[in-house]
Amino acid sequence: MTIRPATAADLAEVAAIYAHYVATSVITFDEVAPEAAFWEERLRELDGRGLPFLVADVEGEVAGYAYASQWRPKPAYRHSVEDSIYLAPGRTGRGLGRALLGELLPRCAKAGVRQVVAVIADTGEQGSAALHRSFGFEPAGRLKGVGFKLGRWVDTELMQLDLTG
Template sequence: MSATLPLDFTLTGIRPASEADMTAITAIYAHHVRQGSASFETKVPDVVEMARRRATLREGGFPYVVAEDNSEVLGYAYAGAYRPRAAYCNTVEDSIYLRPDATGRGLGSHLLTALIEACEAQGFRQMIAVVGDRANTPSIRLHERQGFRRIGTLEAVGCKHGRWLDVVLLQRRLGEGASSAPQVRNA
């Protein structure tokens, strides 16, 4: 992994994540667990656990993508079930994590666009963003630019790094949204 990206780096692609990406994905996530408040996890999962999580999502038919430049993983995103009960089967929750040196350059937008398109192609109808930490304005703004609207804030529901953290909830319609009958899924 390079120390910093040049200001004019070129994104070579968004593609489905593979088993070979899991070391880079784990390193990206480890940074966010240790340093950030977007994830409420406090212990860094190892590469085996991260690979298990990816496999579970893929087996469930959910998209999991990476952004790369010259074969280096710069960030990743995935969608998973919003809640496990069958009635939620048309709703997904998104997650996006970037390498710290890859932020602020539009990469999150590329990942979220790809994720939205993949979820719409699979017939999902709603996407929920659960943004850890009200102060995580880059993530909140990213979602708002992609058509999400704030639907609420859960106040002081987490604590990490010695402080209370809020969760901001945002929602976006996918495809037809609620304008037609929901799909029946194996849930």
Template sequence: MIVREATEADASDLAAIYRDAVLHGFGTFEEEPPTAVDMDARRRAVQDEGLPYLVAEVDGRVLGFAYAGPFRPRAAYRYTLEDSVYVSPDAKGQGVGRAVLSGVIAACEALGVRQLMAVIGDTQNAGSIGLHKALGFEQTGVGRSVGFKHGRWVDIVHMQKALNGGDTRAPDGPGVTLTGH
């Protein structure tokens, strides 16, 4: 398995993987799948901020992706990012999510990020919750019935991982400066 930066050539694969999550899952609260063009614009927006957007590829096929984006737009959040991770339905349970999310975590550490957040759709999303827990995230809360999708109310699970010493000392540098915010 190769973990690498996503490129424009991956747009169709990103859209296909995300489309499944939109149409059949609760990991995202989007209800209309974005096009490959939309997904590529999203990828570029993340990478243009200097943030990681990674894919896992096996035999030339993209099986999953993960990225880190702004947690909130206010300046005080500049040391905190939020991760997202999606895996092709036929590749779940094969280490794809772990590979791309581990790469995102390492990239965030290199950027000097102090907290990495995960906002996971659905308290029943055992795969994503288990993946984050296995990589050192701790559950910090649950938002009850904050979304309505596929005919039911859906919770969100908040998880958090401290990086680079977390809150044990003052930040070393300027944090992540986002031009789009």
């Protein structure tokens, strides 16, 4: 496995991974998978801000990806990001998420990020929260019933990591 910056050539696989979760889970609140143009713009935007967009490359295939995007759109939030990590179906439980987050965080710090926020849909599974805890993220709150998808109301757990300490 190699963790490397995403390129335009990776975006079809990135889009397919995300589309899987849009269609089959509540870990994203999107209900329609975005078009390829969205991913092209996302890559350009993050590049332009100096923020990381990484892929886990396993034998030439994108097995997962992670990126950090500005937490909120208002200018005062420019030093805070939200991390996003998605793994290809069948690639979970192999350390890919740990490798991606382990590479994403120092790149965020290098980009001048001070705070990283994780917004984790409460699916009843603790994998994502446990991963974030293992890197020092702390609970920052819970938003109850803020998403409705696949016939159920879903809470989100907020976790936060201070990169300045």
